[in-house]
Amino acid sequence: MKIQKLYKMVSLAGLALSGCRLGNPGAATPIPQGSVAGYVVSAGPVAGASVAVLGPDGILATTRTDDSGHFAASVQSLDTTITLVASGGSYGNAAGANVPSGTLRAALPYQSGSAEAVAITPITNALVAAEGYFQGQGLSAAAAVARADTGFMDWLGFDPLVTEPVLPSGGGGSGQTLSAGLRYGLVLAALAHWAHANASRAQTLTGLMAADVAYDGLLNGAGSGGTLALGSLPLSADAYRQGLADALLQVAAAAPPGSTDSLSGPNAQALLAYARTLAESTSPLFGTLPPAPFGGNTLALTVAPLPSWTHGTIVVNGSVTDPYGLPVSVTIAIDQQQYQTVTATPAFAFAIDTSRLSDAVHGVTVTARDAAGDQASYQGSVGIDNTPPxxxxxxxxxxxxxxxxxxxxxxxxxxxxxxxxxxxxxxxxxxxxxxxxxxxxxxxxxxxxxxxxxxxxxxxxxxxxxxxxxxx
Structure with a gap:
């Protein structure tokens, strides 16, 4: 009996490998031919990458990406979960240099004979790492893919497996809409920007993300060797949430003025709202730790020294710069009573008619706030004396x-x-x-x-x- 069962298993494997499958007993039917296509994108489209399509039993197909990062391959397989591995290739950076991409992965359910579209990016690379953790916890390959994809999709607001990234511009995207593709492109650009701001390579950050979720299925900074760090920055759930939101706004602030992905363009409010969504995400990807409120960065606020005593009209002036290039509203309060609000350019000035105030020493508070919720404040005092000796x-x-x-x-x-x-x-x-x-x-x-x-x-x-x- 054991020999007969083994013979049947070998026969079935042979039929699968020969491009046939069993339908009715005794009849073999061809396995339909399908396809998988998409883009390999890191901080830019990855050209010249080798893409291998892997099934449970090995390589199903190989292909390469063109200059736009696009690839396509024919696949002949039963229903399964396939893994795509993109290795080699390079993308162009802002300085015009070619940057090696390293190895990126993606995994997705494949239905026999179907035409699948997939993106292979640093995000899907982290998805594969999370899937490995969930399979180790007893989930099937398909269930692990769904579990990992859901966590990242809840955070990012788009499906990173099937959304085609649209890189930030010169004017990327179309029309007046902050599309899912443009959000994907902004997220990838923001990851690279965040890494560079912490004296690290983009691949270092995305590698840390993969190691993070591979350890416990969460983006919380925990790794097998303790707390993970990006340069000198310890990683945590809030470090990911706030860090990506800040970096995305900084990328948008540097976009061409008026473009679709610019903070001075038609999607300015949508970009701010999206950054807030990233920063305040309650995705299960971050466990049960509630997010910190969006914003909280300190603006660069300078206020000219106030005189000890004055009379008549006093001018309170200064300047404030915003890390995102956002408009900043500046409010002055006297003795905690709001007096006036102006928009900094980045300079600002308030002309205060002190005849409205009593002769005394008064507290002065200047508060600067941008649309992202970041703020800075100054507190001082000035003596008002409008009565002559x-x-x-x-x-x-x-x-x-x-x-x-x-x-x-x-x-x-x-x-x-x-x-x-x-x-x-x-x-x-x-x-x-x-x-x-x-x-x-x-x-x-x-x-x-x-x-x-x-x-x-x-x-x-x-x-x-x-x-x-x-x-x-």
Whole structure:
């Protein structure tokens, strides 16, 4: 019995390999010929890559990609899960140099005789790694593909296996729509940008992603050797979510102005919304850890120093730059009460009429915020004094060759200077004095100015009959 069973198994395998399958008992039918086609895309279309189509029993077909990264191959197989391996080839970078692509993989269910379309990208490479983990947990190959694909699809908002990537422009995409293909292209470009921003190659990041999901089926930074890191950046669920969202907006900020994939183009709001979706994803790919709110990056905000005291109209000015090149709204609040909002260009200025404020020291808060939720703030204070100095005379003493006058002053910000007939006042806290040489004019005009810039003049007659009254 065992020999007969073994003979039957060998016979079935022989029929499969010969392009036939069993239909009715005793009758063999040809296995229909199907096909698989698509694109190999890394940070750009991968030209000259060798693509092998693998079934459970070995190679089903081989082909190569053309200059656009496209490939096509005929496949003759029963229903199964096929794996495509793209090796070699290169893509062009922004500097015009050819960059080796390395090896990328994709796996998908194949129905005998069907024409399948597939993308082979760094994302599908991570999918294959996740599928390996899920198969190790007891799932079938088809179920593992579906499980892995669902996790990434929930995060990215498109099916990475079957969506054809459209690379960012010069004006990529069509019409006014942020298509699934353009989102795919932006994600791939963002991964490369994120890697470079952390002093790493794009292949390093995508390799880390594959190692991450291969360990426990999650994108959470956990690997067999501990926490994974991109350069000096420890990886985690939020590092992936926020990092990709930030990098995508930076790629869009650098796109040609007005293009479909630009933050200054028709899809600006859609791009911001998509970045928020990436950053705040609750995909099972990240486990049960809730996402951090989108945004939170610090904008580069500079505010010119405020004077200690001022009066009249004060101008608060500065500048703010946004990492994405987004418009930034800047709001000024006085004592936590919003006063005015302007748009930075990146410079901004507020003209504050201080007559609306009491004479006192007031808190000043300047807050900058972009549409992505990133913000920065400045806190300072400024003294407002719109009341000129008040003064009185306590000493009026004729001298040989002149007259000595002295008195007191009152002022919130403090008297800082004064003159009497060209002679400078000696100012001390709350008091003043001056010696005016002859001939002493009458009336004698004494002028004072305070730290806020207010000025006041006092006129006193000097005849013996009308000497100034002493200070109370």
């Amino acid at each position: 008040q003064a009185c005379v306590s000493v009026f003493e004729p001298l040989v060759g002149g007259v000595l006058m002295a008195g007191r002053w009152q002022d919130l910000s403090g008297v800082v200077a004064g003159v009497a007939d060209g002679a400078a006042l000696a100012i001390t806290p709350g008091a003043w004095e001056v010696e005016v040489p002859v001939p002493v004019p009458s009336p004698l005009v004494v002028a004072m100015s305070d730290a806020a810039g207010n000025q006041q003049s006092f006129s006193w007659a000097l005849s013996s009959a009308s000497n100034p009254a002493p200070c109370p």
